[in-house]
Amino acid sequence: MRLSSTRKTAISAYNFEQPLPMSSSTSSPPHRPPGSGEIVAGCLSPHPPHLVYASNPQQNEPKSSGAGAWKSLLDGYQSLRKSLEDREFDVIVVHTPHWKTRVGHHFLGVPNFEGLSVDPIFPNLFRFHFDLQVDVPLAEAIQEEAAQEGLVTSMMRNPEFRVDYGTITSSYLVRPELDVPIVAISSARSYFDYSNEVGEREMLALGRATRRAVEQSGRRALLLASCSLSHRHFTEEPEDPEDPAFEHIHNGNQEAWDRHVMRLMQEGQCAQLLEQMPDFIEQAVSECKDGSLTWLLGALDVPDFPATVHGYGTVIGTGNAVVEWDMRKAHVQAGDQA
Amino acid sequence: MSAKGKIVGSFVVPSRPHALLAPDRSPAWQRLHDAYGEMAADIRALKPDLLLIFSTRWVSIIGHQMQADPKPKFWVVDEDFHELGTLHYDLNIDADFAEHYRDAAQARGLTARTVAYEGFPIDVGSITALNLLNPDGAISAGIVSCNIYSDRAETLVLGKAAADAVAASGKRVVAISVTALSNRMFTEWINPAQDSIHSAKDDEWNRKLLELLEQGRLEDVSQLAREFSRQANGDSKLKAIWWLASLSGQSNDYRGKVYAYEPIWGTGAALVGLTPQAGAGGDLEYDEDDTEVFRGDRNVLATDASEPAAKSS
Numbered sequence: 077m078r079l080s081s082t083r084k085t086a087i088s089a090y091n092f093e094q095p096l097p098m099s100s101s102t103s104s105p106p107h108r109p110p111g112s113g114e115i116v117a118g119c120l121s122p123h124p125p126h127l128v129y130a131s132n133p134q135q136n137e138p139k140s141s142g143a144g145a146w147k148s149l150l151d152g153y154q155s156l157r158k159s160l161e162d163r164e165f166d167v168i169v170v171h172t173p174h175w176k177t178r179v180g181h182h183f184l185g186v187p188n189f190e191g192l193s194v195d196p197i198f199p200n201l202f203r204f205h206f207d208l209q210v211d212v213p214l215a216e217a218i219q220e221e222a223a224q225e226g227l228v229t230s231m232m233r234n235p236e237f238r239v240d241y242g243t244i245t246s247s248y249l250v251r252p253e254l255d256v257p258i259v260a261i262s263s264a265r266s267y268f269d270y271s272n273e274v275g276e277r278e279m280l281a282l283g284r285a286t287r288r289a290v291e292q293s294g295r296r297a298l299l300l301a302s303c304s305l306s307h308r309h310f311t312e313e314p315e316d317p318e319d320p321a322f323e324h325i326h327n328g329n330q331e332a333w334d335r336h337v338m339r340l341m342q343e344g345q346c347a348q349l350l351e352q353m354p355d356f357i358e359q360a361v362s363e364c365k366d367g368s369l370t371w372l373l374g375a376l377d378v379p380d381f382p383a384t385v386h387g388y389g390t391v392i393g394t395g396n397a398v399v400e401w402d403m404r405k406a407h408v409q410a411g412d413q414a
Numbered sequence: 415m416s417a418k419g420k421i422v423g424s425f426v427v428p429s430r431p432h433a434l435l436a437p438d439r440s441p442a443w444q445r446l447h448d449a450y451g452e453m454a455a456d457i458r459a460l461k462p463d464l465l466l467i468f469s470t471r472w473v474s475i476i477g478h479q480m481q482a483d484p485k486p487k488f489w490v491v492d493e494d495f496h497e498l499g500t501l502h503y504d505l506n507i508d509a510d511f512a513e514h515y516r517d518a519a520q521a522r523g524l525t526a527r528t529v530a531y532e533g534f535p536i537d538v539g540s541i542t543a544l545n546l547l548n549p550d551g552a553i554s555a556g557i558v559s560c561n562i563y564s565d566r567a568e569t570l571v572l573g574k575a576a577a578d579a580v581a582a583s584g585k586r587v588v589a590i591s592v593t594a595l596s597n598r599m600f601t602e603w604i605n606p607a608q609d610s611i612h613s614a615k616d617d618e619w620n621r622k623l624l625e626l627l628e629q630g631r632l633e634d635v636s637q638l639a640r641e642f643s644r645q646a647n648g649d650s651k652l653k654a655i656w657w658l659a660s661l662s663g664q665s666n667d668y669r670g671k672v673y674a675y676e677p678i679w680g681t682g683a684a685l686v687g688l689t690p691q692a693g694a695g696g697d698l699e700y701d702e703d704d705t706e707v708f709r710g711d712r713n714v715l716a717t718d719a720s721e722p723a724a725k726s727s
């Protein structure tokens with residue numbers, strides 16, 4: 077075995093005027109002045125690697141049987157992608173539960189990551205060759221704003237770091253071309269180290285910081301909260317993991333909570349959802365304990381307009397919803413016709 | 415091999431990479447680093463054929479996973495401490511043993527599978543342990559995951575399955591638990607030179623556990639694990655101790671040695687060795703149940719029609 081010290085990668089100066097490293101989602105973005113950035117949409121985009129597996133992209137080594145266990149979620153993602161076609165975005169900002177950090181909130185800070193990501197939990201399903209561009213200036217800006225909020229933060233500068241499969245999976249399912257730069261934010265363990273209430277406060281602050289940084293950057297950003305709702309797994313897998321006969325919710329309590337939470341989203345009752353979040357987390361063993369959904373709601377200024385639920389389904393017993401908040405609806409609601 | 419295999423030593427080591435990657439930054443981490451060297455020499459003297467690791471840093475959901483790639487060669491970076499550098503590895507894994515362990519686990523009712531994939535991210539804890547205890551890879555290794563849902567009964571069965579596989583293998587095996595004791599971390603950036611255990615309470619509980627281990631009372635510590643975890647935020651419920659005690663024969667008959675006890679970012683990091691010594695243990699303070707075979711999750715909330723619910727009349 078050998079050890080190598082971290083090779084420091086030269087990071088371009090924090091300068092929003094500089095062109096983005098990649099073109100926008102559909103065409104080259106108009107050059108927008110600092111201060112004119114916006115969040116175009118926020119999505120709950122769960123990351124079961126099973127969905128990548130079932131999609132059979134060329135980058136993923138295992139090939140699925142096509143037996144169809146997760147069709148409702150795949151259809152949900154397809155519907156989300158279709159819905160997003162009429163908006164352009166320059167960057168995808170992902171909050172991921174599968175980069176778990178105990179010392180504050182971390183941000184990818186290297187411009188490009190390339191390699192093989194093998195899921196340590198489902199290696200039979202996810203061995204994905206990835207090539208991701210990172211919007212480092214925006215990541216640094218969010219980090220600075222988060223520090224202003226009093227959060228502990230860190231930029232991740234080690235070029236050999238392996239990007240977690242939550243980031244890759246959600247990015248892929250929303251944008252299979254993977255041609256839009258990303259910002260990836262780790263999941264700080266505040267809920268686990270302190271309490272759900274402490275975690276919630278931190279994630280709302282991180283959301284506010286994200287929104288401010290996006291606005292100041294001139295970027296048009298798509299935000300992804302990469303988590304499931306209820307999150308109790310079965311601990312065994314059928315011979316064909318995609319066998320629909322096996323797939324169902326772990327227990328009725330979980331689904332009842334999931335449906336309640338989705339109804340609040342559809343009714344624009346996110347303030348109420350946040351009030352109930354600590355109970356939801358405990359009673360449904362929710363992956364929202366990793367903070368992604370609360371971060372998103374904070375970044376979207378706690379939506380009071382209806383979300384679109386594009387799909388709901390289970391993966392190995394967990395409850396997953398694909399949900400979109402189209403920020404044009406927020407502007408309409410606020411009387412802003414711009 | 416025809417002779418029955420056996421556990422020739424049982425060891426506990428920390429789960430974080432600081433003693434390997436940055437010993438010079440903290441006197442505490444340097445003392446840990448030096449203690450690894452002493453432990454490595456003691457392990458070599460036991461002449462083991464296999465180092466069998468249970469790591470709390472390798473979590474699994476689908477039952478229990480056994481590493482079975484004979485020559486895993488890749489790298490890993492710590493999720494928090496990426497700034498300390500990259501751990502490159504090139505390991506020597508006993509793939510046959512992994513398969514026997516899987517079979518033994520399944521025979522006791524557990525869900526288990528081997529994994530052998532290029533680029534599989536072997537956990538930081540196992541890499542740190544193997545790097546410091548077996549730097550030239552001269553002794554082959556095995557690694558088993560820590561299921562996030564398993565509780566004591568299931569973890570004991572996983573330990574007993576390991577004992578079955580060890581006995582059948584004919585090998586001399588050293589068992590190694592990669593785990594923190596108290597697992598409360600500082601959640602901010604600290605000066606490593608001033609690292610300390612997070613609280614006096616965690617420190618006191620760690621010292622109590624180490625006092626028992628020094629007396630060789632491994633099974634007593636296993637029985638105390640739940641209370642320890644409640645009081646001192648034990649790492650993963652101290653499943654690694656449940657596994658180690660179960661695999662090693664559920665007794666207090668060991669000679670104990672505490673090589674080091676130091677903080678790593680506030681957590682309790684200890685290096686402990688236990689070698690079998692008949693009659694050493696004295697009275698046992700057992701009050702936990704024992705389990706031979708795992709009979710599955712009891713999903714009392716299941717609503718699926720295929721799972722018959724208990725009827726009251």
Ligand SMILES: [Fe+2]
Nearest residue numbers: 123173174363
């Ligand atoms: Fe997850």
